[in-house]
Amino acid sequence: MILFCLAGKAHAASVFIDTPNKSNTGEYFEVLVYADLDKESINSVDMSISYNSDLLLFSGYKNKDTFLKMWIDPPRAERDKVIFSGIIPGGVSGLFDANKKELAPLPLVKLIFKAKKTGKAEFVFQKSSLLKNDGLGTPLVHTEKGGVILITEKVGNTKVEEVTDGAEIFYTDKTPPLPFEIILIDSSLFSRTPPMIVFDTEDLDSGIKEYKMKVNDRDWSIVNSPLPIKLNFYPNTITIRAVDYYDNYKDQTIIIPGFTSKYFRFSIAELIIMVILGGSLIAYILHKNKE
């Protein structure tokens, strides 16, 4: 048995971006965002990474082999930036790997891009917040290091299947998102938080691009989770559709109980009887007062 002791080398926490060295136009590649936490435990991440939107197209994200998955804001492109935020409940301080002497940097998220035009594309952190898992949300001081990738023109006879320097040559997603549940969160009587439905799923190949909702047979509309709902008199069927970056989708439905069945749990006939009895009681009291 060989026993290794921790190197004990002091270094600051950092976030960095790992990209392939180059890619060809028309091809997809993956960009990994890592956090090297210097053994501090963090549980929340908020980042904004700029990229050359004239050279690159943001094409989704993958959850596999990464650890930031409980999204407050899942990765999305906003002009020339990819923004995302999320939590890791319970906190993490690095990746445990038996082949390494110390905690390895933690892969937070895997972003997918498509190379559009030739040129040098840079990824730069515009914002990166890491909060410690200390019950207070204390920010972790850290450095940032972006990434660079060279986009070159695909040369004539290069086979699509041939792999170059780490870049993904052929990328497709034909698999729909994973099946999911819709959970109804009730609102208690004096709560200001309305009743909501909550839904969340993964897409293993390109990530969830959006969710859509349809109530009964009405049109689809884009929604986010959690989704406040209004209780109607009668039950409604809500369908939620999870759509990935290749427009594959998975549907799930939930029947939201109507207002009467939820709060009064009476039938219409019982309600009518109660109204008649209540009206009679009021009339009796008024009559008594006149006397």
Add this chain to the structure above:
Amino acid sequence: MCKNQFRKLISFTLLLSTLFCLPIYSVFADEDVSISASVGDVPVQQSNAPSGGVVFIPKTSVRFSGLAYPKSEVFLLKEGKFQTFVTADDLGNFNITLEEKYSENVLYSLYAKDPKGNRSLLLNYPLVVYGGYVTYLSGIEFSPTINIDKSEVYFADSITVSGYGLSNTNVEIVISGKNKTTFNVLTKQDGSYSRSISVLGLEKGDYSIYTRYVDNKKISNILRFIVGDSTKYKNYELSNLPGDCNSDRVINLVDFSILAFWYKKSDPPVCADANGDKIINLIDFSVLAFYWSGQ
């Protein structure tokens, strides 16, 4: 090559890889947790070799061991989902093994439930799982659990702090607020501890309290109490968790969703606003994530 020769070759290869991959212990000083990987000990899978023989592939699994509270239940989650649990022995030793199928990066989480049903904070271990190997994480220790008997304490009264920790271990009780003070208590053989602490000398105001083993960074849940002009007893059992808007004494996806609803909205409810700054932002999510119950 005949079948026997092929099997000998495979066995030799396995033996060689076992020798090369003898447990390599990496010590992650901050936690005193060790990780090792060795070839899976009981081959269970078979596949057909190209030559027509049979190949035994060592099974893939992950194993966790360490110390919890004596006779506590230790739960293992994978990617936030419950997998299995074991009961620690009289000294708190526990050992959990989970079979796996693939090589991948996986987040494993553990928590312990003390004999009174109180949970420890989650311990998360992002792990690289190697196919055909047993990846073993040892030296895990759960931070203490904590309870207090009052939510408000008369300024000349005392507050009783209790919980469970590792057997016969020094526990530090830390009170912070307008003043900060620490106290020590030794856990009993069964891991329990209890200490009554006078609040005389603490200024009136809000305080937080937590416990930890001496010289250990990992802390218990953080509880809150007020030093004031009256005493209010409470069956505390962590019923006042920050972010627990549905008051079910558990922080989970429901509470996360409520917080997500109020994210960046004005005038959020007090239960969601963990740090009381009247906005829901990443800090509130971070506080919620700290108290996450796991299920």
